[in-house]
Amino acid sequence: AQSVTQLGSHVSVSEGALVLLRCNYSSSVPPYLFWYVQYPNQGLQLLLKYTSAATLVKGINGFEAEFKKSETSFHLTKPSAHMSDAAEYFCAVNAGGTSYGKLTFGQGTILTVHP
Amino acid sequence: EAQVTQNPRYLITVTGKKLTVTCSQNMNHEYMSWYRQDPGLGLRQIYYSMNVEVTDKGDVPEGYKVSRKEKRNFPLILESPSPNQTSLYFCASSRRTSGDTKETQFFGPGTRLLVL
Numbered sequence: 001a002q003s004v005t006q007l008g009s010h011v012s013v014s015e016g017a018l019v020l021l022r023c024n025y026s027s028s029v030p031p032y033l034f035w036y037v038q039y040p041n042q043g044l045q046l047l048l049k050y051t052s053a054a055t056l057v058k059g060i061n062g063f064e065a066e067f068k069k070s071e072t073s074f075h076l077t078k079p080s081a082h083m084s085d086a087a088e089y090f091c092a093v094n095a096g097g098t099s100y101g102k103l104t105f106g107q108g109t110i111l112t113v114h115p
Numbered sequence: 116e117a118q119v120t121q122n123p124r125y126l127i128t129v130t131g132k133k134l135t136v137t138c139s140q141n142m143n144h145e146y147m148s149w150y151r152q153d154p155g156l157g158l159r160q161i162y163y164s165m166n167v168e169v170t171d172k173g174d175v176p177e178g179y180k181v182s183r184k185e186k187r188n189f190p191l192i193l194e195s196p197s198p199n200q201t202s203l204y205f206c207a208s209s210r211r212t213s214g215d216t217k218e219t220q221f222f223g224p225g226t227r228l229l230v231l
Binding site: 004006009034036042043044045046049090092101102103104105106107108 | 146148150155156157158159160163173174205207219220222223224225
C-alpha cells in the first residue's frame with residue numbers, strides 16, 4: 001500500500017522568502033515520488049520527480065526536493081518565492097517502480113505569496 | 116503539440132442523466148487513467164488502462180465505467196450520475212516503459228462536472 005501526507009493545507013510566505021512544502025510518504029517498496037503544481041483553473045504540471053537516482057532533485061521554476069529515506073520525506077523547497085508561485089501543490093507517490101501506473105496523491109497545499 | 120484533451124471542459128447535468136466525458140491523447144501512450152479531484156482529498160484514481168481493451172479499477176470506481184477500444188481514447192461514462200459525483204475530473208496518459216526515468220504522466224486540462 002502507498003500513501004502520501006502533505007503537512008499543512010495552506011502555506012503563506014512573503015515574496016523573496018523561502019518556500020517549504022512538506023510531504024511524507026508511505027510505501028512498501030522503493031517509490032517514485034512526484035511534485036505537481038496546479039494553477040487556478042488549469043490542469044496539473046509536473047514540477048519534478050524522484051526515480052531512485054540522485055536524492056536531490058531539481059525541477060522547473062527553481063524548485064527542488066530532497067528524498068530522505070530515513071524520514072520517508074520528500075519536501076519541496078524554493079529559496080526565494082515569487083508571486084507567480086502562488087498555486088496548489090500536490091505530492092504524489094507511485095510504488096510500482098515506474099513512471100506510469102497509479103499515482104497516489106496527497107491532499108494538496110495551497111501556497112499564497114504576499115508582496 | 117503533444118497533449119491530452121478532454122471534452123467537455125464544463126458540464127452541468129441532472130441526476131440520472133447518462134453522460135460521457137471524452138479523453139484523447141496524441142502521444143501513442145499505452146497507459147491512460149482517470150482521476151477525480153475534490154477539496155481536501157487531492158486526486159483519487161477512478162479507473163486506469165494499461166493498453167487497448169485492458170482496464171481496471173482504481174480507488175473510487177463506483178458509479179463510473181470506462182472503455183478502451185482505441186489506443187488514443189479513454190472515455191469516462193457516468194451511467195446514472197448522482198450529486199456526489201460533482202467533481203473536477205482529470206485524464207492522464209503516459210508510456211509504459213519500465214525503468215525509464217525520462218517518462219512521466221501528462222494530464223489533461225480537467226472537466227468540471229456539476230450534478231444537480
